[in-house]
Amino acid sequence: MGDDRSRKEDSSRRRLLTAAKDLLWRQGYEKTSPQDVLTLSGVGKGSLYHHFPGKRDLARAALDEVRDELTAVAMSLLAGGDPPLERLRRWLLLTRDGLKGCRIGRLASESAVFEAALHDPVAAYFRSLEDLVTAAVTEAVTRGELPQTLSPEQTARALIAVIQGGYVLSRAHQEPSLCGSACAGAMAMLDALSAIPRAGD
Structure with a gap:
């Protein structure tokens, strides 16, 4: 019973x-x-x-789960033994519906998210994502696949911003493919940077 x-x-x-x-x-x-x-x-x-006890408590528990789910997806794409540019390609070119928006990122503009109970899982997800992308870019720079002049941290933030901004473009224009187009453009820039001859090549 x-x-x-x-x-x-x-x-x-x-x-x-x-x-x-x-x-x-x-x-x-x-x-x-x-x-x-x-x-x-x-x-x-x-x-x-x-x-x-209330709406905020339910939302916090839900966001904690979403944070864990999205972090696991990011780890599956960005971590591992494949070359770093291939891992970044998998992550950037992941199929996304631009109109739906990021499951966590779309909440970042709401005033309620400034409260710690809701802000913490949002911030924690983006910190984890930034760490994963930074590690991949750092590895690419170390291997000579990207220029030494790139800051891995700044590059990681720029790439994350491309995805989040791509969602905004898709929603602004009501065109779901624009997010993917922005991500493809970011990957094309990484490929162009990787093709630049470097000293010793």
Whole structure:
């Protein structure tokens, strides 16, 4: 009996988090209401407040999961034994729907994200991503695949900004392919830099 109740509670919590992650991605934190989450999840109001004291607590738990999921994807693309430029290519040229926006990045412009409870998972994701991209660029520079004059940290930030800016362009023009076009342009610039003859070549 206790196991059945525990499984039911776990199922309700999972449905609430799944619904919250979907809604935060589609309409952001400020436009998402507890009722929206209840409607999408099919969970009763009592279950919501049993698991989460309020909207902010639910959003924080959902964002923690999204942070972990996106970080795992980034690691699968950017870490490993392949040449660093190939890893950067996999990451930059990943198929993205520009109209949907970044699951975390699109929340960064909301005023509520300045609160630590919501800001922490957003900032943590971008720190992890920046570290992964910086490591790949550093390796490419060390191997002579990119010029020594490049700052790996600045280059990593620029590449991340291309993706986030690509989402903005796609949404501004209502054209989902523009994000991919911006990323392809960034990769073309890396390829051009890698083709520049260097001393000793």
